[in-house]
Amino acid sequence: MRRQQYLDGFWQIVQDPRDIGFDEQWHLAPPLGREAWVPGAWNTLQGWLHYEGVAWYSRRFAVGACEAVRITFGAVTQQANVWLDGEPVGQHYGGWLPFALLTQLAPGEHLLVVRVDNRHDMTATIPSSHLDWFRYGGITRPVFVEELCGPGHVSAMRLLPDWVDGRATLKVRAELTNVSERAIQAPYELLLDGRVVKAGQARLSSGESEVVAFALHLDDVAPWEPGAPRLYTFCLRFAGDELYERTGFRHVSVQRRKLLINGKPVFIKGVNRHEDHPEWGPAMPEHLMARDLDLIQELGANAVRGSHYPNDPRFLDLCDERGILFVEEIPLWQFTGEQMDSNLLTDRASAMMWAMVARDVNHPAVIAWSMSNECATDTPQVRLAMEHLRETVEQIDDTRPITYASHRAEQDICFDLADMACVNAYYGWYRHDLTWGQFLSRMSSHVGDKPLLVSEFGAGALYGWRANEGDVIWSEEYQRKLLLESVSLFLTSDDCAGFFIWQFCDTRTDKGDDGHRALTRPRHMNNKGIVDEYRRKKLAFDAVKALLLGSDR
Numbered sequence: 368m369r370r371q372q373y374l375d376g377f378w379q380i381v382q383d384p385r386d387i388g389f390d391e392q393w394h395l396a397p398p399l400g401r402e403a404w405v406p407g408a409w410n411t412l413q414g415w416l417h418y419e420g421v422a423w424y425s426r427r428f429a430v431g432a433c434e435a436v437r438i439t440f441g442a443v444t445q446q447a448n449v450w451l452d453g454e455p456v457g458q459h460y461g462g463w464l465p466f467a468l469l470t471q472l473a474p475g476e477h478l479l480v481v482r483v484d485n486r487h488d489m490t491a492t493i494p495s496s497h498l499d500w501f502r503y504g505g506i507t508r509p510v511f512v513e514e515l516c517g518p519g520h521v522s523a524m525r526l527l528p529d530w531v532d533g534r535a536t537l538k539v540r541a542e543l544t545n546v547s548e549r550a551i552q553a554p555y556e557l558l559l560d561g562r563v564v565k566a567g568q569a570r571l572s573s574g575e576s577e578v579v580a581f582a583l584h585l586d587d588v589a590p591w592e593p594g595a596p597r598l599y600t601f602c603l604r605f606a607g608d609e610l611y612e613r614t615g616f617r618h619v620s621v622q623r624r625k626l627l628i629n630g631k632p633v634f635i636k637g638v639n640r641h642e643d644h645p646e647w648g649p650a651m652p653e654h655l656m657a658r659d660l661d662l663i664q665e666l667g668a669n670a671v672r673g674s675h676y677p678n679d680p681r682f683l684d685l686c687d688e689r690g691i692l693f694v695e696e697i698p699l700w701q702f703t704g705e706q707m708d709s710n711l712l713t714d715r716a717s718a719m720m721w722a723m724v725a726r727d728v729n730h731p732a733v734i735a736w737s738m739s740n741e742c743a744t745d746t747p748q749v750r751l752a753m754e755h756l757r758e759t760v761e762q763i764d765d766t767r768p769i770t771y772a773s774h775r776a777e778q779d780i781c782f783d784l785a786d787m788a789c790v791n792a793y794y795g796w797y798r799h800d801l802t803w804g805q806f807l808s809r810m811s812s813h814v815g816d817k818p819l820l821v822s823e824f825g826a827g828a829l830y831g832w833r834a835n836e837g838d839v840i841w842s843e844e845y846q847r848k849l850l851l852e853s854v855s856l857f858l859t860s861d862d863c864a865g866f867f868i869w870q871f872c873d874t875r876t877d878k879g880d881d882g883h884r885a886l887t888r889p890r891h892m893n894n895k896g897i898v899d900e901y902r903r904k905k906l907a908f909d910a911v912k913a914l915l916l917g918s919d920r
């Protein structure tokens with residue numbers, strides 16, 4: 368019912384390295400710069416690869432007569448300030464999550480200006496300036512404008528489906544808004560495949576919103592299973608507006624050391640995947656996302672860890688459609704106890720957690736929420752932050768396991784806050800003091816009666832760098848050997864409920880504040896991909912594929 372237009376295409380962009388745009392009122396009309404494609408990362412523009420700072424985007428668009436206009440930004444990295452025709456209309460912090468602005472506009476053309484700041488530091492930003500991926504900046508996901516003809520508006524709909532003993536249930540929580548200038552009393556209805564499954568009434572004064580929440584039992588519904596996904600599209604209709612959301616019915620649980628879906632144990636065979644491509648940065652077009660999944664399925668994997676931030680929702684849609692499991696994380700990457708002793712950072716982290724769960728709760732592919740990666744989970748400050756993050760998730764979703772990726776081994780003091788324990792370790796690469804078997808059996812006694820997953824392990828290999836002799840670091844053969852040994856062990860170990868290879872493809876990385884990281888990252892890249900950055904297979908790919916396809920786990 369909404370008239371919807373995507374603002375994909377060329378926008379104007381201009382750098383503001385001295386951050387003078389606010390003072391010089393660039394929001395009224397930024398100086399002429401150059402053209403940049405949206406959605407895109409500005410780092411993929413010639414000459415902008417290492418630009419970290421402020422840049423201003425602008426473009427014009429037109430709307431027709433309507434009650435209200437909603438403008439949705441899929442993601443802006445990191446801080447966004449937005450003006451329409453010179454007036455401030457909103458701001459948002461956090462690089463991988465959407466925000467929407469609701470406003471009124473006269474029919475005709477309008478100027479949209481967005482100031483984007485992608486500076487990172489060690490005290491206020493998430494992620495911080497210490498990280499092992501690239502600090503891309505820009506309007507990195509689609510922007511779209513919707514004309515709401517009202518008077519009603521369905522501003523959000525969260526679905527919590529469940530599947531127990533062959534019965535499907537659905538909890539619905541939706542927000543209805545009156546975008547008109549008069550009071551309304553109107554019916555709402557929820558439709559499944561065109562059939563009304565719930566109806567009610569809402570009475571709202573001008574500008575008012577109301578949350579409607581209800582639960583349903585549904586007949587004739589088939590479950591969503593890994594590898595056999597069945598999806599259902601729900602439509603909520605209210606006073607001249609409607610919102611479609613798609614979900615699948617399945618039950619995720621942990622029982623002793625196993626992860627279960629619909630009551631059946633599932634062993635996780637996964638890869639870690641960054642959103643990264645040499646030409647597109649993190650703003651990959653959808654057909655390339657689909658091609659990545661083709662390769663992941665060809666490998667015989669059944670899961671992806673979206674390291675280390677909320678992924679493009681179109682990628683999650685594809686996982687839903689293909690029955691691939693997904694673990695989703697906020698970008699709380701390697702923060703120390705001292706850093707997390709900050710209200711600003713803990714508030715920002717829980718706002719991200721809330722927004723991520725609220726955005727993706729409808730995806731059946733998402734089977735777990737991850738609160739952090741390799742933070743100092745051996746300190747009381749990080750423990751407090753994790754407690755708070757867990758409570759944040761539980762406010763919205765009590766149907767999925769909660770986890771985080773730990774690299775503190777037996778020093779970790781937070782495993783009781785995780786429903787399944789995820790550990791990152793690099794035996795055979797960074798460390799050689801234990802074997803994988805020894806490490807797993809120690810961790811399995813430490814974490815107790817819950818599933819233990821290896822959320823990262825791997826070795827760097829330069830595509831095409833081949834060695835006739837054994838144990839040549841950076842060779843494809845060495846990576847193949849390490850992955851074969853570790854994956855064979857995981858596939859047969861009772862201590863292990865699954866694994867995620869680090870990583871799917873080679874990715875651009877940060878040079879580090881003192882330039883040091885680049886010295887351990889040849890080509891300025893993290894080279895632990897089983898395919899390179901152009902998705903060309905390394906030797907490890909076919910070797911791991913043969914193992915996975917031959918395993919009955």
Ligand code: ADA
Pocket residue numbers: 499675740741791823869893895
């Ligand atoms: C860590 C981290 C990853 C990556 C990896 C590596 O475990 O979580 O993001 O940096 O190490 O390649 O060293």
